[in-house]
Amino acid sequence: xxxxxxxTLNSPSGFWNPIVWLAFLIVFxxxxxxxxxxxxxxxxxxxxxxxxxxxxxxxxxxxxxRVRAGDIYWGFIEALKGYYNALMRMHTxxxxxxxxxxxxxxxxxxxxxxxxV
Amino acid sequence: xxxxxxxxxxxxxxxxxxxxCNACDIEIIAALTPRYDVERxxxxxxxxxxxxDVLLVTGAIPRDFADKLxxxxxxxxxxxxxxxxxxxxxxxxxxxxxxxIAGPIDEIIPVDVYxxxxxxxxxxxxxxxxxxxLKIEKLEKELEGKKG
Numbered sequence: 001x002x003x004x005x006x007x008t009l010n011s012p013s014g015f016w017n018p019i020v021w022l023a024f025l026i027v028f029x030x031x032x033x034x035x036x037x038x039x040x041x042x043x044x045x046x047x048x049x050x051x052x053x054x055x056x057x058x059x060x061x062x063x064x065x066r067v068r069a070g071d072i073y074w075g076f077i078e079a080l081k082g083y084y085n086a087l088m089r090m091h092t093x094x095x096x097x098x099x100x101x102x103x104x105x106x107x108x109x110x111x112x113x114x115x116x117v
Numbered sequence: 118x119x120x121x122x123x124x125x126x127x128x129x130x131x132x133x134x135x136x137x138c139n140a141c142d143i144e145i146i147a148a149l150t151p152r153y154d155v156e157r158x159x160x161x162x163x164x165x166x167x168x169x170d171v172l173l174v175t176g177a178i179p180r181d182f183a184d185k186l187x188x189x190x191x192x193x194x195x196x197x198x199x200x201x202x203x204x205x206x207x208x209x210x211x212x213x214x215x216x217x218i219a220g221p222i223d224e225i226i227p228v229d230v231y232x233x234x235x236x237x238x239x240x241x242x243x244x245x246x247x248x249x250x251l252k253i254e255k256l257e258k259e260l261e262g263k264k265g
């Protein structure tokens with residue numbers, strides 16, 4: 001058994017060999033490079049030339065125009081605005097705030113459960 | 118007039134209409150109809166400036182359209198040429214000095230060929246596009262020179 005054969009993994013549906021995989025990768029990378037090298041080199045990156053055409057209108061940031069999954073809850077959030085506004089103020093994204101809430105609420109629970117004894 | 122030398126590819130044209138009354142636009146369409154049939158020379162209207170070699174602009178440009186026209190011009194790949202069709206785009210025409218006009222087109226983007234007329238005949242438009250083709254061939258050679 002040669003070293004290449006020793007790397008081959010046979011299965012009922014075919015075989016897998018990293019050397020063959022690598023050979024294919026090199027061939028396809030070369031083909032890709034050939035196509036790439038025939039491209040227009042005079043294009044100007046970071047200008048409108050590389051942006052999609054939207055009838056001459058400015059392409060807005062994707063974040064501004066996409067429909068987010070959270071938008072499904074728009075009705076709830078609008079109806080319970082008072083509640084959500086208070087929650088959102090508390091939801092700072094700072095882990096230290098959450099730990100403080102955890103410790104504070106933990107202390108209250110402990111006080112309720114064992115404080116009176 | 119110079120000669121087209123290499124005919125390396127078809128010439129794709131993008132048409133942007135500013136504040137045109139559509140007379141020039143109709144004459145551009147006439148150039149595509151069987152009587153003139155510019156597509157047989159490979160001159161074709163395309164739907165995006167990203168695919169275009171030449172930009173045809175008609176009409177005086179209203180203020181709101183000026184930035185859009187600049188963007189369309191920016192989006193065209195190099196080498197490119199701009200052809201202004203009709204008097205309104207060339208000088209402002211009857212809208213000259215109007216409060217809502219951003220100015221003749223050459224005050225907004227660089228223009229290579231002017232085709233005057235109200236509206237110009239399709240033969241004149243075809244002649245303008247061929248002049249733009251010559252300009253592009255020249256620019257292309259310059260670009261190749263830079264590459265080499």
